Amino acid sequence: MAAPRGLKSAGRKLWDVSTAECEWAEHELALLEEACRIRDRIVELDGAVVTDGLMIPSSQGSRIHPAVAEARQQRLALARLLATLQIPGLDDDLPAVRGVRGAYGVRRG
Numbered sequence: 001m002a003a004p005r006g007l008k009s010a011g012r013k014l015w016d017v018s019t020a021e022c023e024w025a026e027h028e029l030a031l032l033e034e035a036c037r038i039r040d041r042i043v044e045l046d047g048a049v050v051t052d053g054l055m056i057p058s059s060q061g062s063r064i065h066p067a068v069a070e071a072r073q074q075r076l077a078l079a080r081l082l083a084t085l086q087i088p089g090l091d092d093d094l095p096a097v098r099g100v101r102g103a104y105g106v107r108r109g
Contacts, residue, residue, distance in 0.1 A: 004036070010040050010043045014035060028085060031081055032081075032085060042074045045071040045074065052067075
């Protein structure tokens with residue numbers, strides 16, 4: 001199945017893995033596309049923090065990069081979409097903690 005236009009590598013990876021194994025209804029494909037776009041957005045936000053640093057200057061002194069909070073919100077949205085579609089996240093999306101139970105009862109590590 002052809003991937004939606006504009007997906008970057010992180011979103012494309014999720015699309016390819018998800019569509020290779022399952023048949024999707026039209027409304028599910030819309031949710032999957034949004035999950036893929038969110039995954040790309042998370043990579044961009046994380047990249048901004050790497051480039052600019054965790055703390056950035058402001059008129060009131062140093063403050064945490066606003067991309068940190070936005071990436072957290074995007075990760076929550078991604079987790080909800082993946083749970084709705086009943087597909088696991090990719091290993092790239094999981095924290096590097098072994099032997100910890102995931103948010104939806106899936107054992108990781």
